[in-house]
Structures are given as structure tokens and as C-alpha cells.
Amino acid sequence: MSVKELEKTATLEHATDGHHHGDGILGEQFETMEQQNTSYLIGMWAFIVQEVLFFGAIFAAYAIYRFKYVMEFTLAHHELSVPIGTLNTFVLLFSSYTMARAVRAAMQNRHKRQAFYLFLTFIFAGVFMVNKYFEYSAKFEHHLFPGGDYDAHSVVHHAQEKGELRVVEENGREFYELGKTRDGQFTAFTKVTPEEFEQRTRLFFGFYFVMTGLHGLHVLIGMIIIGVLIGRAWIDHLKNKPIADFMPVEMTGLYWHLVDIVWIFLFPLLYLIGR
């Protein structure tokens, strides 16, 4: 039997048994469609576990360095825009919702509705990436990208304005005192050389770019897969297919929610704490 014929048989079988298992071809290693779908999901979960540990290790490294250089990191935090971060969180949470609705529509074999919700998810992901683009360009402009022309000047400048950093001179050498101004009284918590300050804030932006960059890459990959799924759902709609395999959408959904969860942790840890 050709693949096409097999597909047709599978569709007919499942269309008649009253269960919407999708029209995926049943692999010979599986007893039932149900078992096959479960295996797909478990495989996807194994991948997600790997992703969780992958991001988790970077979070752990970030946590340790933030603990070690808490004052420097706190001042560097202030360079990130909370409104943009909040907007991006909102957009991503909403995209998770539209993704869940797309999966639901796929299970009901409502192809047009599925394409619509996938399209919304795609748009939200796009808005997220556009925001990221503006955010990144601003960092590059202020020389906060930890590359060749990194310069902590703007961090120093903002911290001085807020009364959290004071430049002092001792024995002809320049030092930065980091602390807080309360009732016009500056209290220094720590004292560092400008070189140390530059290195440590640079480390913060290193973490910022690696973490948000890897996350952004995941969003981008998700957008490509969602784009393909939109096309598939739209073709199913045009062909008036009674039943389609929902597993690709379901598994992409799991991936997309994972991307959302990573951001749920990135947002407070990079943008909010230390305010």
C-alpha cells in the first residue's frame, strides 16, 4: 500500500471509530494511535526536560555572579527598561494563550480557527522580536554590548545621578564607592576600582545578552515552525479535510509554552529585582 492509501485508511478508520486521534500514520511499532501519540508527547517532554536543565544551568551561573557582585549587578539592572520588559511579558503570555487555543481548535479539527490562532501567536512572537530589536539597538548605542567597545560610562552616569555611586580619589587613584543616598547622606556599601566596575557590569550584560539571545533564538525557531503549521492548517481548511493530525500542533504548543516559561523567569530576574 502506498503512503497515500495508508493515510486514507487511517483517516477512515479514525473517522468511523468516533475518536479524534488525527490521521497520522500508525507506526508498526505501536499498537494503537493512542500509544503512538503518547510516545510523541513523552519524547517532547524529554526534550523539554533537557531545555529546562540547559537554561537552568545558565540561571544558576547568573545567580552565583549576581550574589558575588550584587551592587554592580544592581546598578547594571537599572539600564534595562521595565516597561519594554513588561510589554514583552504581556505579549508572550498572551501568545501562550492563543497557542493553547490553536491546539484546542486542532483537536476539534477546526482548521480555519486553528490557522487563525496560530497566526495570532505568530504575530505576538513577531511583536516580541521587534521589541527585542529596539532594546538591543539601544544597548549597542550605549556601548553596553559586552564586545570590543563596551563602556560602563552610562551605568556610572545613571548611578551617579541616582546617588548610588560616588567617585572618590585615594592616593591619586580613582575609586567608585557604591551605596545608597538616604536623606542626603551617602552610605557606601563597597568600594571598587573603575576597572573592576567595568568588568563586573560587563559580566551582567554578558548574561543579559546570552540569556535573552538564546531565548530569542527559541522564539525565532518557534515562529518558523508556527509559520509552517499555519500553512498546513490553511491547506487542510481549503481541502476541507474532515480530520487532520493534531500532534504537530500539540507538540509545538508544548515547545511554545516552554519558551514562555523561560521568559517568566528571565523577566523578573533581569528586569525587576534590584529596583
Add this chain to the structure above:
Amino acid sequence: MAGHSDSHVHPVSLYTRTLWWLMALLVLTVVAGYIPNVPNWLGVVIALTIAVWKATIVIMNFMHVRFSGKLAWLFAGAGFFWLIIMLAFAFADYVSRPWEPFHGWPE
């Protein structure tokens, strides 16, 4: 079994309710971030607690783990179990920060 192998379609209200909770928690975490005079460590604990809360409802409701079989629970659980082992030691730093103030820390 795992997933919704019975192809159970959940009511839309499950997803809308989850979305409203997520939005409410987003507002809460931003507002909490701006409360003045909160010690640094407490701010981190509050932010992480809300983040874990948000992640949990995404996993349970959007990722359907709540309705899944034991195998999916095992896989999802194993990942987070190992993550907790790894992070517990890192975040112990956060918790112990007030116990070991660095030189010059005011009373």
C-alpha cells in the same frame, strides 16, 4: 494516559481563566518590584515565588499536565526535580546573603 490521549477537548474557560491569572500575576510582580525599601533578598524571593506560580499554572493548564497520565508526570517531574537540585545550591546564596554581609554593610 499521558497527554489527552482520549482527545479530551477542554473548555475555553480553562484557558481564559489561566490567562487572567497570568495577567494578574504579571501586574503583581511588577508592582512588587517597585515597593520601596524592600530588602534585596526579599525582592528576589517575592519575584521568584510569583514566577514559580506563573510557570506552574502554565504547565498545569496550558501544557495539560494536570490531565496527563503518570508517564508525563514522571517526565515533567523528573526535569524539575533535577533543576531544583541544581538551583537549590545556587539560590542558597540568595537566602544566605543577609547572614554574611560584606565589609562596610550598615547595621
